[in-house]
Amino acid sequence: MTLTPEQLKECATLKQLFKEKSEITQRAFAKKYDLGSPANFGQYLQGRRALNLRIATTIARALEIEVSSFSPRLARQIASYNLGPNAPAHVNNGMAIPLVSFDQVSQVSDGEKLQEMLGNASVDEHLLVDATLPENCFAMCIEDHSMQPEFLKGDFIIVDPMLRPLPGDFVVANIANSVSCMIRKYRQIGFDDHGNESFELMPLNNDFASAYSDKQTCRIVGVVIEHRRKYRNK
Numbered sequence: 001m002t003l004t005p006e007q008l009k010e011c012a013t014l015k016q017l018f019k020e021k022s023e024i025t026q027r028a029f030a031k032k033y034d035l036g037s038p039a040n041f042g043q044y045l046q047g048r049r050a051l052n053l054r055i056a057t058t059i060a061r062a063l064e065i066e067v068s069s070f071s072p073r074l075a076r077q078i079a080s081y082n083l084g085p086n087a088p089a090h091v092n093n094g095m096a097i098p099l100v101s102f103d104q105v106s107q108v109s110d111g112e113k114l115q116e117m118l119g120n121a122s123v124d125e126h127l128l129v130d131a132t133l134p135e136n137c138f139a140m141c142i143e144d145h146s147m148q149p150e151f152l153k154g155d156f157i158i159v160d161p162m163l164r165p166l167p168g169d170f171v172v173a174n175i176a177n178s179v180s181c182m183i184r185k186y187r188q189i190g191f192d193d194h195g196n197e198s199f200e201l202m203p204l205n206n207d208f209a210s211a212y213s214d215k216q217t218c219r220i221v222g223v224v225i226e227h228r229r230k231y232r233n234k
Contacts, residue, residue: 003050006073011047013070014059018045021063033062034135036115053077053096053126054118058135061095078128096126097158099139105221106174106181111161114221127156129226134160137225140172140183146208147183151227157183158226165199170224173201176217183224184211 003011022029030041035058043049044059056074060067068075078096098118108114118138127139142155147170151157157170165171165186174181184201189212192198198214211218 003047007050008047010051010071010073011044014051015045015047017063017065017070018059021065029062033058035059054098057095077126095130095133096128097133097137097139099125099127099141099156102140102143102172102180102182105140105172106178114161127158129158133158133225134162136160136162138222142183143180144182146203146205147185148205150204151183152229156228157224158228159222160225161222163223163225165220165223170227171201172221172224173211174219174221175201175211178211181221186220189214 018026018029024032026042026045027038030036030038035041035055040049044051044055051071051074053074056067056071057078060069066075067078100118104117105114108117115136118136129137129139137158137160140157140159142151142153142157145153151170157172159172167186167188169186170183171186172181172183182201184203187200187202189198189200192214198212199218200213201211201218203210
């Protein structure tokens with residue numbers, strides 16, 4: 001996709017700021033801050049790929065600058081968020097993470113493809129969160145009633161794909177023969193004859209069925225680390 005003049009200017013400005021502020025190479029910078037491959041990171045600086053909120057906020061925090069110093073467009077997007085009572089007090093202390101659907105996540109087969117999908121999320125598909133959260137996190141909006149009463153339809157969850165689940169954790173998982181991925185409670189059952197861990201993925205609503213890793217293919221996508229309840233607007 002051809003970048004607009006505004007997007008090209010953003011990339012050029014960021015490239016100059018990177019030269020002035022960074023004390024490490026592009027390759028080291030990309031690795032340190034989980035920005036994908038050095039070539040992928042270089043595409044942003046060379047104006048071959050438009051900046052998105054996740055990339056922009058990650059780079060800005062790493063260089064200790066504000067997003068507005070190179071992208072007024074994305075700064076306006078950040079300022080337009082309704083942060084709510086549980087959000088960070090200052091926009092500059094937050095970061096934007098991709099907001100993806102359960103259907104989107106169900107279509108990726110491994111962690112590398114998941115990160116590629118997250119990196120390509122459009123500007124308006126992000127959620128502002130506390131900057132202390134891990135870099136690779138993403139957000140989802142609950143779409144069904146399977147986890148009531150803990151999780152209601154319309155609630156937001158923050159998912160860390162790098163965590164290994166522990167008993168009692170809530171996880172997002174792809175389950176064979178399911179239409180979409182789902183959020184479930186993780187319960188360890190034991191180990192099979194080959195030493196592989198077996199587990200149950202439990203709904204909280206009894207109208208929905210559990211899934212068992214020893215009976216069907218279940219891939220854990222990530223662990224839920226934050227839950228945001230959606231309340232009715234007054």
